[in-house]
Amino acid sequence: MPLLAVHGYASEFFKAGSTLSFVTNSVLVALVVLGLVLWFSRKATKNMTLIPHKAQNFFEFIVEFLYNQVEGIVGPKVAPRTFPLLATIFIYILVSNWFGLLPGIGTIGWGEGTGFLSVKEVHDPLLRPPTADLNMTFGLSVSMFLVWLYVTISEVGVWGFIVHTFGPKGGLKGLMGAIVALVFLFVGVVEVFSILFRPITLSFRLFGNILAGENVLHTMSGMGGFIGSILAPFPFYFMELLVGILQAIVFTLLCAVYIQLSTTHDDHGHEEAHH
Secondary structure, three states: OOOOOOOOOOOEOOOOOOOOOOOEHHHHHHHHHHHHHHHHHHHHHOOOOOOOOHHHHHHHHHHHHHHHHHHHHHOOOOHHHHHHHHHHHHHHHHHHHHHOOOOOOOOOEEEEOOOOOOOOEEEEEOOOOHHHOHHHHHHHHHHHHHHHHHHHHHHHHHHHHHHHHHOOOOOOOHHHHHHHHHHHHHHHHHHHHHHHHHHHHHHHHHHHHHHHHHHHHHHHHOOOHHHHHHHOOHHHHHHHHHHHHHHHHHHHHHHHHHHHHHHOHHHHHHHHHHO
8 A cells, every 4th residue: 555545746637738737636626615715705795784694694703703813913003904815815724624525525536446345545536625735735825925025024124124133132232242143143044044934834734734634534434345434534524624724723823923023023122112
């Protein structure tokens, strides 16, 4: 049996070199998830009333809840600018993660048969969740990185970001001040590398957890013949429901914290100096 029950890469529907070669099994599901999110948001906001209908009420609850969480992290000044993307990213990742648990997503495709009344080992699924594709998770991470960069420069400016990253803290003078300045210069270089690696760590964390869960479900589905393939993975579906929402929270929370760290430090510094 291969190390991974499901390949870690997406499968193309069209031949290499074709104008549609970018359409993979994860891209197709990503478009379906996007369509569902857009359809529901449109349905909930099309005919809004003072006494909200069920869809509007649920949508308003999600928006209000998420906005309060984002505002509590990045602050009331930055929240209006960052909330639309942070909320969209959270909802999209959550729906993508849970969409991958639907029957047929990742379980129908090509592989090796394991005998009569037993499940086929699907190594190359016809459809797979978008977040189990590293291209998708990396694209989300790079998008958030660009937004972080734009918001940071807009709030503190290029020079403010350089001073925050490399500037010495503590206000020491003389020899100790020079030593502290060298230390913070080194720390700033390390911080720059840490910032550049953020898209990689964000994308691999989300991709790894979703791919691992997909392989767990496939492995359990291949145990115990036909009946076992239905009963064995059943408890793990509840675990993957939890993993799906946790990974959406972690991804969005880290992005919000990165924005908060680079946009509110000056305010804290001024407050401390004032006091």
